Amino acid sequence: METKQEIQEFLTSRRAAVTPEQAGLPTYGARRVPGLRREEVAVLAGVSVPYYTRLERGDLSGVSEGVLEALAGALKLNDAERAHLFDLARAVHPTGAPKRRRAAKPRVRPDVQWTLDAISGAAAYVGNDRLDILATNELGRALFSELYATPTRPANFARFCFLDPRAEVFYPDWDGAARTTAEILRAAAGRDPHDRELSDLIGELATQSQEFRTHWAAHNVRFHASAAKVFNHPVVGELSLSFNRMDIAADQGLTLFVYAAEPGSRSEEALNLLGSWAATIDPAEPARTMRPSADDR
Numbered sequence: 001m002e003t004k005q006e007i008q009e010f011l012t013s014r015r016a017a018v019t020p021e022q023a024g025l026p027t028y029g030a031r032r033v034p035g036l037r038r039e040e041v042a043v044l045a046g047v048s049v050p051y052y053t054r055l056e057r058g059d060l061s062g063v064s065e066g067v068l069e070a071l072a073g074a075l076k077l078n079d080a081e082r083a084h085l086f087d088l089a090r091a092v093h094p095t096g097a098p099k100r101r102r103a104a105k106p107r108v109r110p111d112v113q114w115t116l117d118a119i120s121g122a123a124a125y126v127g128n129d130r131l132d133i134l135a136t137n138e139l140g141r142a143l144f145s146e147l148y149a150t151p152t153r154p155a156n157f158a159r160f161c162f163l164d165p166r167a168e169v170f171y172p173d174w175d176g177a178a179r180t181t182a183e184i185l186r187a188a189a190g191r192d193p194h195d196r197e198l199s200d201l202i203g204e205l206a207t208q209s210q211e212f213r214t215h216w217a218a219h220n221v222r223f224h225a226s227a228a229k230v231f232n233h234p235v236v237g238e239l240s241l242s243f244n245r246m247d248i249a250a251d252q253g254l255t256l257f258v259y260a261a262e263p264g265s266r267s268e269e270a271l272n273l274l275g276s277w278a279a280t281i282d283p284a285e286p287a288r289t290m291r292p293s294a295d296d297r
Contacts, residue, residue, distance in 0.1 A: 003091045003193050004058030010088065011056045013219040014075040015041055022076060036075075044074035060089040080187060084221040087190040108135040112248065115256075116140070122260040123241070123271070128253055129188035130198050131157040131181065139271070142278035143259060146170050146234065158185060158201060162209040172230050172238070182215035183222035190221065229259060235277050236270040 016035035020027045025040055036044075042052035047067060055063065055071070068089055072082040108126050116124050116137040123143040125136035132154040133144065141148065146166050147155040161167045161174075161181045171177040185205075189198060205212040229243045241259040248254045261268035 003088060006058075006190065006193070007060055007088050007092075008056060008058040010084065010219050011071075011075070014077060014081065015056070018076050023074070041071075041074050045070040047071075060092045063089055080183075080221045080223045083223075084187055084190045087187075091190070091193050108254070109251065112251070112254075112256075119258065121271070121275075122258050124256065124258045126248070126254055126256055127157075128255070129184075129191065130195075130201055131184065133157070134254070138278045139275050140259070142235075142274050143231070143233065143239075143271075156201070157181060158205060162205050162212045170232055170234075172232050178211055179215050179220075180222060180224065182212060182218075183220045184224050186216065186219065187221040187223070233270075233274065236274045238267075239270050239274075240265070240267045241271070 015038070016033070018035050020031075020036065020040070023036060023040065023044060025036075025044075031037075038053055038056065039049045042049045045052065045067070047055075047070070052071075055067075060068075065086075068086060072085055075081075077085060112126060113135050116126065116135055119137050120139075123137070123140040125140040125144070126134050128134060133140075133147065133156070134154055136144070144155065146164075147157070147160045149166070150164070152159065158181050161171070161178055167177070168174045185198070185202060189195075189202065192198065202216070206216060224245065226242070226244045229241050231239045231241070233239055239261070241261055243257065243259050246256045246258070248256055261271045
């Protein structure tokens, strides 16, 4: 991802999303462009028009935290958008951006796997910002068995969502899942624009999926820490689960994700049934054995 272009497109899209009425500005007649004009953003942020124009052209080098905060306020940025703006500012290097780097091979410590295995009654996995599944407990592998149906490893939520036709069945609200996935990747790219594997993944999705290109072009970003998730699992049917993520402090970039059902709910019963099915699967067998048989269905 080219940071300068990303800054330009992000600020332009956020400016277009704010109406003069939302900003408390008077309007006179028809406007040729949606949202605010550059000079209006400059006034709201307390900077000169030439200075704001420089910022919107992608030059955030040397910009102060106070100016970024004022800019976030003028553009009505939410918490995720504000964090993305600050990430983009940190990524700017006046002497030239560092070359793209390939991330080190992910490694999940044995004691983290023990922790995963100790979680019973909930699906859990360890992932990264690229939406890879790096390690999982038995129930987590069963819940996301559709992702393991193909031989590509590590299993990746973004590839599954945009490139696997099973995703449109697995996610009852597939469009919402697709939008969320693109927004998570956009935020990750802002935090680390020089991650080559992330750039390669984004390029792959953009090449092969019109839906991804559409969501990516919106320049929306998202924090994804907790939510209610609904899945249509091929073995147990619909599951409504509570999702929470917890960063692993000792392993930068790795996160623990847990999916649990409300006690006493139909989803808890279905999750328990899924656990029973998972217990019949030999983990030493190829991933295709995670696919349900006709009897399981």
